[in-house]
Amino acid sequence: MIWYLIVMMGLAWLIQSVFGFMQIKHFNRKYAELRSLGRVAIGKRTGMFRAGTVVMFAIDKQNTILRAAKMQGVTVFSRVKDLKGFEGKNLLKISEKDFKKVNKLTQFAIEDALKSYDVISKGGELKVKKGWIDYVIPKKS
Numbered sequence: 621m622i623w624y625l626i627v628m629m630g631l632a633w634l635i636q637s638v639f640g641f642m643q644i645k646h647f648n649r650k651y652a653e654l655r656s657l658g659r660v661a662i663g664k665r666t667g668m669f670r671a672g673t674v675v676m677f678a679i680d681k682q683n684t685i686l687r688a689a690k691m692q693g694v695t696v697f698s699r700v701k702d703l704k705g706f707e708g709k710n711l712l713k714i715s716e717k718d719f720k721k722v723n724k725l726t727q728f729a730i731e732d733a734l735k736s737y738d739v740i741s742k743g744g745e746l747k748v749k750k751g752w753i754d755y756v757i758p759k760k761s
Contacts, residue, residue: 639696642696646700659680660677661736665732671725673729674690674691675690675733677706685711687702687707688706689702705718705721711737714730
C-alpha cells in the first residue's frame with residue numbers, strides 16, 4: 621500500500637513537471653513574439669493561494685504600447701492571452717480609467733510593470749523578492 625502511494629505521488633509530480641515545462645515554453649514563445657515588436661515591460665503579482673498574474677507590454681521607443689498580454693491563473697493550464705484596451709496608449713500615462721477595466725490582481729501586476737520599467741530606465745537593477753522558500757531555508761552569505 622505504501623509503495624502505491626509513493627508511485628502515485630511520483631507520477632503526479634512528473635505530470636505536473638511536464639505541464640509546468642509546457643507552460644514555461646508557451647510563456648517564452650509569447651514573450652519572444654512581443655520582444656520582436658520592441659522592448660517589453662513585465663510586471664507580476666504572485667499569489668500562493670490566489671491566482672498569480674503576469675502582464676507584458678511591448679512598447680516602442682516613445683513608450684507607446686504596441687501590444688499587451690497577460691497570464692493569470694493558479695494552475696499549470698494558465699496561458700498567455702491578449703490584454704485588450706491598452707494598445708496605442710503611452711505606458712507611463714496609463715490612467716485610472718484604464719485600471720478600472722481590469723481586475724485587482726491585473727492592476728497590481730501593471731503597477732509592478734510600471735515600477736520595474738522606471739527602475740530599469742534609470743539604469744537601476746531590480747531587487748529579487750524573497751519567496752517563502754527563502755524564509756524556510758535561508759541562504760548562507
